[in-house]
Amino acid sequence: MVKGRAKVVFTCEKCGFESLKWLGRCTECSAYNSFTETVKVAERTVGSSGGESARQNRAALSSNKPESIARISSENFKRIPVPIGEFERVMGGGIVPGSLTLISGDPGIGKSTLLLQVTAALAESIGKVLYVSAEESANQIKLRAERLGLAPENLYLLAETNLNLILDHIEHLKPALVVVDSIQTVYLTHKERQEEDLSLGFGASGFESLGAEINSAAGSVTQVRECAATLMRLSKKLHLPVFLVGHVTKEGNIAGPRVLEHMVDCVLYLEGDRFHQYRLLRGVKNRFGSTNEVGVFEMRGEGMAEVTNPSQVFLEERQKGAPGSAVAVTMEGTRPILVEVQGLCSQCYTQMPRRTTNGIDMNRLLMLSAVLSKRCGLGLGNQDVYVNVVGGLKITEPAADLSITAAIASSYREAEIDSNTVLIGEIGLSGEVRMVSQLERRLAEAAKLGFTRAIYPKSAHSNGRDLKLPEGFKGVPVATLAEALDKALADSGNARRHKPNAPQEKEISPSYTQFDEYGNELEKELEVSELGDF
Structure with a gap:
């Protein structure tokens, strides 16, 4: 290849746009x-738009010649079972050979811990597994593995940031699965990548169609x-499952170009409150599977x-x-999960009432508060409203x-609401209770946990729907939010603090007139101690 002259471009770290x-x-x-400065060296075989690099990727993934889909065998692509059931559920029933999976989440949420447990479990069943860490030393990973009680013979650790050297180790070790932690901390150079592509069997065509040298730092676009x-x-070439760990930005998005998410086969998010012990994958x-599944850890x-x-x-x-x-009763994929939702109203002593949420969207709370005030007559205009989902769930x-x-x-x-009652339904701006999906499955899960009563949309029995309630389960269909609240709170014997259909009126203290030493009229509110003298 013949190198051209160096060219300085500026690349957006968020989307990869070049200027x-x-x-x-x-x-x-x-x-x-x-925008960050990047030096590019143009190659003879690469166009200014980078089209040759895209053609190289397609050539590396394609077969030697076109084949009929009916003649292509899929016997060697059976899923690899994962001993950790919750992880296997999210992966769609196992790991597909040759798949590239990206797992991301907030710092300290448990990404490395989870993958270390997965690799240790797989090392017992599929053979050699390579865990590459570009952020920790092998001794540090060993300490964490000892704390977790993991020490399989077939689990290999490698602390390296140079991807070219990592490819060397993969070629010699020939593992059955590879983990790279993380994709933002490894780097690659143009010359070394040419040699590695040849050693991996990509051929001279892959060598000749490589792009410009990579002079940017690790983590750049x-x-x-x-x-x-x-x-x-x-x-894809070696049918080797690879897991990548990805960082996130302040906004919660995966760091790096958007093309990273398009390139991989699976994208997994590990989420949860750092101050709670539960995590959702x-x-x-x-x-290769459904995106409607969730694993709970x-x-x-x-x-x-x-x-x-x-x-x-x-x-x-x-x-x-x-x-x-x-x-x-929420649905996380095909799994119904019952959670406790807590609400608190308190008298507001400032000019602007507060609305605070933990676990639900703030805009959702504002909308539901407006519906309660307008359609049900709750005077929330002078109330601070707090909503919390227990357990740190969202x-x-x-x-x-x-x-x-x-x-x-x-x-x-x-x-109070009856402790044996669950409530299911979407609320519209007109105060109507709308139908939700998989209602029968939600009710079955509630009955399994000992609940005996459910308030749900009345439309579940209309339009030819035949809702089947669990045995011994009482259903209360409602059409409006006001009707639902009456049914939910009707069994309570407590006195109601506020009038249900009228906003609370502010009490006005009586006053009397006084004059200062210059004859100016003064306004003074009566104190409780002064009422007897007034």
């Missing part, structure tokens, strides 16, 4: 102060894209423990008979609307 001059704001993704592309070609992209001193019955765990400390407590589906509004109304009226 010949520095820009304060990216014209593609509108990010501010995201170019490095993340090229390192991921190299590992993708390795994974959620699949947002899966080319509990962070303990000995590592991540599977939670096979999360509903029972999230409800075990629930205080029955307390105002402001309601039970919601609820995004609208099926929890009815339980959220019931918890707020229960606290406002100081009336």
